[in-house]
Amino acid sequence: MVMRGRYRVVSLLCLCQYVVSLQYNTQVPFHKKLIDNRMLCLKKQGERSPPLSQLMQQQDDPEWAALDCDLWLSRNEQGIQTSHYRFRYLSYPAMLQRMRALELLYPDMVRLYSAQDDFGLPSAGKCSEEEGVEKNQPCKVWVMEVGNMQARTEETPRLFFSGALHGDERIGPTALLELVSFLLGTYAVDPWARIMLDSRVLVLIPAANAVGYQESKRDELGVDPNRDFAFDTSSSRCMQSVAARSVNEVWRRNIFSLAVTFHGGDNLIAHPWGDTKHCPGYPGRCQAREGMLSSWISPDHTAMLILSKYASDFAGPLPTGRMEKFRFGPLNDPRVIYPVGGGMEDWAYGASWAPGGVNCLPS
Numbered sequence: 001m002v003m004r005g006r007y008r009v010v011s012l013l014c015l016c017q018y019v020v021s022l023q024y025n026t027q028v029p030f031h032k033k034l035i036d037n038r039m040l041c042l043k044k045q046g047e048r049s050p051p052l053s054q055l056m057q058q059q060d061d062p063e064w065a066a067l068d069c070d071l072w073l074s075r076n077e078q079g080i081q082t083s084h085y086r087f088r089y090l091s092y093p094a095m096l097q098r099m100r101a102l103e104l105l106y107p108d109m110v111r112l113y114s115a116q117d118d119f120g121l122p123s124a125g126k127c128s129e130e131e132g133v134e135k136n137q138p139c140k141v142w143v144m145e146v147g148n149m150q151a152r153t154e155e156t157p158r159l160f161f162s163g164a165l166h167g168d169e170r171i172g173p174t175a176l177l178e179l180v181s182f183l184l185g186t187y188a189v190d191p192w193a194r195i196m197l198d199s200r201v202l203v204l205i206p207a208a209n210a211v212g213y214q215e216s217k218r219d220e221l222g223v224d225p226n227r228d229f230a231f232d233t234s235s236s237r238c239m240q241s242v243a244a245r246s247v248n249e250v251w252r253r254n255i256f257s258l259a260v261t262f263h264g265g266d267n268l269i270a271h272p273w274g275d276t277k278h279c280p281g282y283p284g285r286c287q288a289r290e291g292m293l294s295s296w297i298s299p300d301h302t303a304m305l306i307l308s309k310y311a312s313d314f315a316g317p318l319p320t321g322r323m324e325k326f327r328f329g330p331l332n333d334p335r336v337i338y339p340v341g342g343g344m345e346d347w348a349y350g351a352s353w354a355p356g357g358v359n360c361l362p363s
């Protein structure tokens with residue numbers, strides 16, 4: 001792989017079970033606006049949830065008249081349950097349809113391409129591009145660039161988001177497409193969304209492990225994509241999966257300031273270090289031991305910790321009834337999660353400058 005200089009990237013891992021449930025939290029203005037938008041759309045459609053009807057205070061505000069309610073409501077297949085909105089996980093064809101619809105609706109904001117078409121990468125299997133149709137198309141790793149193309153310059157910061165490196169951890173594609181649907185749908189009326197899309201480029205790979213996502217399997221043809229990055233691994237055991245190679249190519253094309261990757265199965269937001277080099281004494285696993293805490297502290301620990309804490313606070317209590325939030329901290333801290341070799345987060349953060357970077361020469 002080719003490195004373009006040495007630079008550090010804020011790199012966060014988000015493990016989520018509940019990100020598809022947006023809690024109504026009036027203490028967070030952005031939350032309130034997001035939920036109010038949906039409320040207005042539901043009202044337009046003639047639906048109303050009695051437990052939430054009292055929240056519809058801004059329902060007649062003309063500011064929201066321009067909302068793209070079709071997009072809002074298309075994701076509301078399961079309706080409102082208690083105080084949360086529950087979205088159905090998108091299948092591979094539904095994900096692709098949503099991305100194509102967004103590109104059609106917002107041609108000045110969205111560019112969609114695949115790693116196969118743009119980088120000449122192979123496909124790892126057959127996928128279905130339409131619901132209910134047999135799998136007769138090559139599975140492609142789709143990449144979406146989102147942001148105001150007119151306002152973009154060479155200096156516009158680029159942010160990277162990925163989901164479903166593990167194909168059975170299905171929350172990432174839905175979370176990411178809900179995010180960009182929200183930003184695009186409210187761009188015309190929401191100053192915050194406008195700032196985001198005018199001053200950033202969001203580059204998304206919603207389902208990096210396309211064939212795994214189609215089949216709801218963790219690996220890509222027996223390779224774990226999140227052990228396949230050129231950091232803290234051997235030079236012959238990296239970049240074997242189309243998923244990792246796709247991410248790699250996208251990173252060669254862009255200089256990113258921040259990366260967020262979604263996994264599933266737990267509720268935490270973690271950041272480097274997360275490799276097996278920064279946890280001495282326990283090969284493959286770190287333990288919290290007196291005097292060793294600094295071993296998993298990365299040079300940008302404080303910045304990433306602050307961001308993680310903010311994200312955890314912003315998400316608010318999880319809908320478990322126990323008032324717990326997303327826990328956060330370094331990946332190598334056993335109170336948070338565990339280290340791995342070849343993981344994407346440390347590769348993204350440190351492969352261009354830190355010990356652990358690998359000159360990848362897969363066979």
Ligand SMILES: [Zn+2]
Nearest residue numbers: 166169263264
């Ligand atoms: Zn995972």
